[in-house]
Amino acid sequence: MVQKSVIIIGGGIGGLSLGAMLGKGGYKVTILEKNDTLGGRARIFRQDGFMFDMGPSWYMMPDVFEHFFEIMGESISDYYTLEKLTPSYQITLKSEKKSYRFYADLEKNKQVFNEIEPGAGEVLEKFLKDTEWQYQIAKNEFMYKNYDSIFDFFNLRVMKEGARLPLFKKQKNIIESKFKSEILRKALQYQTVLLGTAPGDTPGIYTLMNYVDLVLGEWYPNKGIRAIPETLEMLCKKYGVEIRTGVPVNEIRIEKNIATGVALLNGEILSADMVVSNADITHTDMHLLPESHRVYTKKYWDSRVLAPSAFILYLGVSGRIPQMEHHNLLFTKDWDKGFGEIFKDPKWPEDPSMYVCMPSKTDSTVAPENHENLFVLVPIASGLEYTDEFLKTYGDKVIDEIAEYYNIPDLKERVVVRREYSVKDFVKDYNAFKGTALGLAHTLTQTAIFRPNNVHPKVKNMYYVGAGTNPGIGMPICLISAETVYKRIQAITDPSPLKEI
Numbered sequence: 001m002v003q004k005s006v007i008i009i010g011g012g013i014g015g016l017s018l019g020a021m022l023g024k025g026g027y028k029v030t031i032l033e034k035n036d037t038l039g040g041r042a043r044i045f046r047q048d049g050f051m052f053d054m055g056p057s058w059y060m061m062p063d064v065f066e067h068f069f070e071i072m073g074e075s076i077s078d079y080y081t082l083e084k085l086t087p088s089y090q091i092t093l094k095s096e097k098k099s100y101r102f103y104a105d106l107e108k109n110k111q112v113f114n115e116i117e118p119g120a121g122e123v124l125e126k127f128l129k130d131t132e133w134q135y136q137i138a139k140n141e142f143m144y145k146n147y148d149s150i151f152d153f154f155n156l157r158v159m160k161e162g163a164r165l166p167l168f169k170k171q172k173n174i175i176e177s178k179f180k181s182e183i184l185r186k187a188l189q190y191q192t193v194l195l196g197t198a199p200g201d202t203p204g205i206y207t208l209m210n211y212v213d214l215v216l217g218e219w220y221p222n223k224g225i226r227a228i229p230e231t232l233e234m235l236c237k238k239y240g241v242e243i244r245t246g247v248p249v250n251e252i253r254i255e256k257n258i259a260t261g262v263a264l265l266n267g268e269i270l271s272a273d274m275v276v277s278n279a280d281i282t283h284t285d286m287h288l289l290p291e292s293h294r295v296y297t298k299k300y301w302d303s304r305v306l307a308p309s310a311f312i313l314y315l316g317v318s319g320r321i322p323q324m325e326h327h328n329l330l331f332t333k334d335w336d337k338g339f340g341e342i343f344k345d346p347k348w349p350e351d352p353s354m355y356v357c358m359p360s361k362t363d364s365t366v367a368p369e370n371h372e373n374l375f376v377l378v379p380i381a382s383g384l385e386y387t388d389e390f391l392k393t394y395g396d397k398v399i400d401e402i403a404e405y406y407n408i409p410d411l412k413e414r415v416v417v418r419r420e421y422s423v424k425d426f427v428k429d430y431n432a433f434k435g436t437a438l439g440l441a442h443t444l445t446q447t448a449i450f451r452p453n454n455v456h457p458k459v460k461n462m463y464y465v466g467a468g469t470n471p472g473i474g475m476p477i478c479l480i481s482a483e484t485v486y487k488r489i490q491a492i493t494d495p496s497p498l499k500e501i
């Protein structure tokens with residue numbers, strides 16, 4: 001049989017995992033990545049003895065990673081080991097100047113919840129049972145499935161059990177009907193930011209994220225998040241995938257409505273039987289497909305709800321910070337105003353909520369001895385404008401807040417490495433539409449059947465993989481996205497997860 005060839009545009013988690021699957025499946029695969037390093041948003045950079053994971057830091061849904069390795073005939077432990085973080089994270093409320101720790105351990109969480117709000121522990125236990133059921137339904141019925149019509153979504157089981165699936169309620173309303181205290185409401189709502197939405201705009205089905213968070217837990221690979229792209233690259237190489245970096249694709253070539261290859265920015269033409277784009281879906285549609293074969297109009301893209309962009313500070317700090325956990329969340333006093341500044345009335349947050357990851361708490365390889373590695377992220381609206389000078393000033397403000405709320409008065413003087421990263425960098429590095437950090441938000445009308453599909457509706461042999469298509473945002477979700485594209489290419493219609501490649 002003639003070996004079929006596939007070009008994958010982009011070496012992010014979606015492109016690399018699909019490359020490995022197709023390589024194992026017997027295809028001749030070439031991955032073309034514009035940047036000099038692989039991993040996309042999950043890249044790293046090194047400076048002065050520090051090693052920073054540039055994007056993701058939460059290793060969630062370990063079951064999905066395990067499944068990927070299983071179908072590849074591999075064992076995760078041959079590549080990296082996982083440590084469960086305990087506590088999972090601490091949340092500090094600016095309003096109370098007080099920190100709370102949460103765990104992926106029901107008994108410990110029940111105790112924490114009951115101390116804050118008597119009886120809330122038992123409410124949590126029942127709630128997590130419901131969300132477990134939702135998670136299993138979502139994973140087994142929706143996530144690994146390809147959608148071509150509304151009937152693929154509303155199948156018999158969903159119709160029968162739909163009433164138990166909070167598809168049309170909002171995440172915020174569900175949580176607020178169960179818990180009264182500020183801290184518990186926030187602790188159970190913040191996960192929507194990982195989906196790129198505000199709790200009030202997030203479909204209730206995503207309360208399954210509470211199960212992911214408080215039951216499956218947060219993990220850390222012993223080599224850092226970089227272990228994931230590095231392992232995927234190893235698997236690609238094992239199966240003969242050709243990987244080229246520093247080669248931006250300029251155009252997808254189409255003849256008689258069939259994708260035939262790509263043109264690189266350097267003028268080189270490459271042919272293949274199939275093309276898959278792992279580049280952001282908006283960039284692919286607006287810039288890589290010839291105008292005659294775009295799926296959507298500019299008006300369509302302008303009307304999409306974009307997940308936030310981010311203001312990120314990578315800090316190398318001398319000395320230790322024992323009061324910080326691996327994951328630290330600092331929440332603003334006015335939560336609704338904060339979400340408004342991101343989604344409704346875009347502006348730089350005056351009183352920002354932020355996330356501080358300190359992987360050096362768990363991993364001695366990410367910072368020199370007696371130093372800490374801090375990744376600070378403030379979610380901001382996509383498309384915000386700024387000057388370099390503004391970014392520095394904003395960075396100073398953020399450092400001052402961390403110093404105040406985590407009681408590190410000399411933090412600014414202890415910073416030995418500092419780099420700011422924001423909207424313009426997401427555009428430059430990833431061709432991200434308006435500099436969105438995550439892509440299309442998971443609102444109801446941008447989920448499942450309503451999210452851009454992973455196959456071009458008219459052009460044969462043209463596919464999409466990664467966060468912009470189904471199922472959506474996040475590293476494990478991109479592994480699932482790769483599996484659904486693999487199924488399409490192999491014409492596998494079974495909606496359940498694969499047993500093997």
Ligand SMILES: Cc1cc2nc3c(=O)[nH]c(=O)nc-3n(C[C@H](O)[C@H](O)[C@H](O)COP(=O)(O)OP(=O)(O)OC[C@H]3O[C@@H](n4cnc5c(N)ncnc54)[C@H](O)[C@@H]3O)c2cc1C
Pocket residue numbers: 009010011012013014015032033034035038039040041042054055056057058059060247248249250278279280283310377429430431437438465466467468472473474475476478
């Ligand atoms: C700051 C931040 C924090 C995050 N935190 C988490 C987290 O904690 N946990 C989690 O699971 N997820 C997290 N995410 C989300 C997760 O990182 C992404 O959803 C996922 O990595 C996206 O992978 P992808 O393959 O879809 O795309 P990408 O990673 O964007 O990869 C696409 C690749 O295509 C390349 N490309 C673009 N245009 C071209 C072109 N014209 N030619 C060639 N190549 C091109 C890009 O350079 C890029 O390498 C985070 C993301 C960010 C940005």
